[in-house]
Amino acid sequence: MxxxxxxxxxxxxxxxxxxxxxxxxxxxxxxxxxxxxxxxxxxxxxxxxxxxxxxxxxxxxxxxxxxxxxxxxxxxxxxxxxxxxxxxxxxxxxxxxxxxxxxxxxxxxxxxxxxxxxxxxxxxxxxxxxxxxxxxxxxxxxxxxxxxxxxxxxxxxxxxxxxxxxxxxxxxxxxxxxxxxxxxxxxxxxxxxxxxxxxxxTPARVDKRSVDFSKMTEQFGDKRVVPFSFETDPESIQKDQVSCWLTYTNEETHKIIMDNLDRSPLYSGDIHGTGPRYCPSIEDKVVRFADKDRHQVFIEPEGLYTNEMYLGGMSSSMPEDVQYAMYRTVPGLENVRIVRNAYAIExxxxxxxxxxxxxxxxxxxxxxxxxxxxxxxxxxxxxxxxxxxxxxxxxxxxxxxxxxxxxxxxxxxxxxxxxxxxxxxxxxxxxxxxxxxxxxxxxxxxxxxxxxxxxxxGLISEERMNRLTRKIQLIDEEIERVKSVNIGTGSEVQKVLTDNGSTELTTGATLAELIRRPELSYDVLAPIDKHRPELPWDVCEQVNINLKYEGYIDRQLRQVEHFKKLENKLIPDSLDYLGISGLRKEAMQKLDKFRPRSIGQASRISGVSPADISVLLVYLESLRRKY
CATH class of the missing domain: 3.50.50.60 (FAD/NAD(P)-binding domain)
Known part of the structure; x- marks a missing residue:
């Protein structure tokens, strides 16, 4: 026990x-x-x-x-x-x-x-x-x-x-x-x-005091911060922000890496695990993109109460001495001191x-x-x-x-x-x-x-759901209003248009038609919208996007309707794929292994062809009629 x-x-x-x-x-x-x-x-x-x-x-x-x-x-x-x-x-x-x-x-x-x-x-x-x-x-x-x-x-x-x-x-x-x-x-x-x-x-972490920021480009945050959470009050998170910094590797950096490639566990065979294609180590980038003479390096603070800085873009598993040598060729890092070595993890x-x-x-x-x-x-x-x-x-x-x-x-x-x-x-x-x-x-x-x-x-409160329902209602009402507002050719209208690089009107147009112009927006046109209501910023954002991209959105929604038809054709969990005549052997094996929940999902499995999907649809229809 x-x-x-x-x-x-x-x-x-x-x-x-x-x-x-x-x-x-x-x-x-x-x-x-x-x-x-x-x-x-x-x-x-x-x-x-x-x-x-x-x-x-x-x-x-x-x-x-x-x-x-x-x-x-x-x-x-x-x-x-x-x-x-x-x-x-x-x-x-x-x-x-x-x-x-x-x-x-x-x-x-x-x-x-x-x-x-x-x-x-x-x-x-x-x-x-x-x-x-x-x-x-x-x-x-x-x-x-x-x-x-x-x-x-x-x-x-x-x-x-x-x-x-x-x-x-x-x-x-x-x-x-x-x-x-x-x-x-x-x-x-x-x-x-x-x-x-x-x-x-992961790359090395270095001591902020050993970095020369004067040789780097300062990267600022947005003046107006947009929250991640839909529940966060935007006004509550407007605050002073710290800077990040941008610098670059160079040919000297790349030469040090290439000269020591045999010492990299990534290339010596000591690392057996498969790494991420879209977040490669610096040695991998130098080898795979040999035509590039430099790569970005972002110097990012790890927090407000530490001097550790993260060297984004320079992940490595090179030996410690090579890490020091290559990092110190980067402008602003000539005298850098490492706090934590870069390393790979399997x-x-x-x-x-x-x-x-x-x-x-x-x-x-x-x-x-x-x-x-x-x-x-x-x-x-x-x-x-x-x-x-x-x-x-x-x-x-x-x-x-x-x-x-x-x-x-x-x-x-x-x-x-x-x-x-x-x-x-x-x-x-x-x-x-x-x-x-x-x-x-x-x-x-x-x-x-x-x-x-x-x-x-049960993870969202009724209060939050009600707020969202009200938000959707305000968006829909404002879109309908904007579509019905006619804008004439008066001097005030023409000035707003020309000030924003837009062609003057020769005849009247709806406010919605003007919003669809690439250089204009719902907010830009506010001065000529005499009856515009006071609305939350996120409602205004949705009104602008939905009007500006309405045609494209409608086209994508039609594509989704077709997609849904295939997703809604569910496949029984117990289906015996190996017993379906007409399926190619590869398709039988793949379908039996993956056991997709729907025809749509089956169609996305590598090795399952459109012809196999047709056979599967016919078979499922025969089962439906049988039972």
Whole structure:
């Protein structure tokens, strides 16, 4: 008998960005939840870049917030610089990015967890999953204690059999020297879970006092800060911001790297894990992009109460002496002092095609997974999976249908669908180009798209839902009003047009027609809109975007209708693909392995052709008529 035996509704293993969102979701849905971490100090730790958001990642944070998650609120409370990326481009690619005070970010999230009802924190290493007849039963820790649970969520991040490497130095720890989790992998393998080895890395942290900022370009935050969370009052977060700095590598930097490439564990063969394509180390960039004579280096503060600076863009696993040599060729870093060496980290994770769209394992009922454990990269991707895994673990315990977001309604849907239908051979990173319907999946309308789901599962309050309903009503009413407002050719109108580089009117036009001109907007035309009501800034933003891109949005909505038809053609879980005559052998094998939930998902599996989909549709129709 174990010395300790406790019972919970939900167990969450890991307290990084995925684990925090998973545990908070389950607990806030009223289930007794326990979250395990190898170190309480590592809760919501940012072991790599000191920021949240960025291109496409900002979309994910907004969606997490719309569902009732915590990441957006946490960064709003702890940011030290905020910037809207791609502001000069169309709204589909606008993305918030904020520098965090890393210590404050972790400290605040830990405080939220510690004060959430139904949620318990436990510092211990989970060594086994308990599985009974294909159903999860709980977990065991290295001490032999048993924690019985109706659902388990694995969010182990980069800790499973973690190994940190730079040059000839190799040590079996997690990030920042924290304890690795060395026992759970074997239990997963013993229970038929396929495990793979991935790699990521981080640059050096350097002493601010040794940096010459006069040789760099200062990077400022936005004058007007836009919050991540739809619940944050914009006025409450306008504050003084710190600067980041931009410099560049050069040919001397690249020569040092190439001359020492044989000493890089990445190229010597000492690193066996597959690294991220879209976030390569500096040595990888120099080799792969040999035609480029320089690469950007962003110098980013790690917080308000530390002199540590993060060298964004110079991740490396080079030996210590090579790190010093290459960093000191960069303008402004000639006399730099390293506080923490750059290193690569290898870790065990899973092939996510073993998961359903709900992030539940296909072969183990009640076992869910989220975050880098699923073969993804990035804090935001992790948190997005974490909240879905936590919600669905809670719904599983409640014996309710899972929440599954599809590709046409969220970036989270794109992320999860890609993971479970495409055998990614490297850590997955979210990008706007991965979303087919990105014009309607903007970061500014995430609340309109997804709050209803958060409300349905119990993570969004009735008050917040009512505020959103009122917001949508105001948007619709104002769009109709603007379409009916006729603007004449008076001198005041012509002056506003010419002052903004727009052609003068020869005949009257509606206000909506003028807003659609590229150089004009709803706010620019306010002086000639005599009956414009006082509206919140986010309502004005939606009115402008919806009018300016109305034709494109309507076209994309028609595309979504076609997509939905295929997504709504569900496939029985028990379908015997190997017995369907007419399917090619490769398609049979792929469909049997992935077991897609719908025809739409089946059509996105590599190796399944349009002809195979036609055969599958005919077969499903014959089954429907038969029964």
């Amino acid at each position: 174990p010395n300790i035996r406790e019972e919970y509704d939900v167990v969450v293993v890991g307290a990084g960005h995925a684990g925090c969102e998973a545990a908070l979701a389950a607990a806030r849905m009223g289930l007794e939840t326990i979250i395990f971490t190898v170190s309480v100090e590592s809760i919501a730790m940012m072991p790599c870049n000191p920021n949240i958001g960025g291109s496409s990642k900002g979309h994910l944070v907004r969606e997490i917030d719309a569902l009732g998650g915590e990441m957006g609120k946490n960064i709003d409370a702890t940011f030290i610089q905020s910037k809207m990326l791609n502001a000069s481009k169309g709204p589909a690619v606008h993305s918030l990015r904020a520098q965090a005070d890393k210590s404050d970010y972790s400290r605040r999230m830990r405080n939220v967890l510690e004060n959430t009802e139904h949620l318990h924190i436990r510092q211990a290493e989970v060594s086994e999953i308990i599985v009974n007849d294909g159903k999860i039963g709980g977990v065991k820790t290295v001490s032999g204690a048993e924690y019985i649970a109706k659902a388990v969520v694995l969010c182990t991040g980069v800790y499973l059999k973690a190994r940190c490497i730079y040059g000839d130095v190799s040590y079996h720890t997690g990030p920042n020297g924290l304890q690795a989790a060395n026992h759970l992998t074997q239990s997963l393998i013993d229970n038929g879970i396929e495990v793979r080895r991935f790699k990521t890395g 870790y065990d994770c899973i092939n996510a095609v073993q998961l359903k769209s709900s992030l539940e394992f296909k072969k183990i009922e009640g076992l869910f997974a989220g975050g880098q454990f699923n073969g993804s990269s990035g804090y935001e991707e992790a948190a997005a999976q974490g909240i879905i895994a936590g919600i669905n673990a809670a719904l599983f315990v409640k014996k309710e249908e899972p929440l599954i977001l599809d590709r046409s309604e969220s970036y989270i849907g794109v992320l999860i669908d890609d993971l479970v239908t495409k055998e990614t051979a490297e850590p997955y990173r979210m990008m706007t180009s991965r979303a087919e319907y990105r014009l309607i999946l903007r970061q500014d309308n995430a609340d309109i798209r997804l709050t209803k789901y958060g409300y349905r599962v």
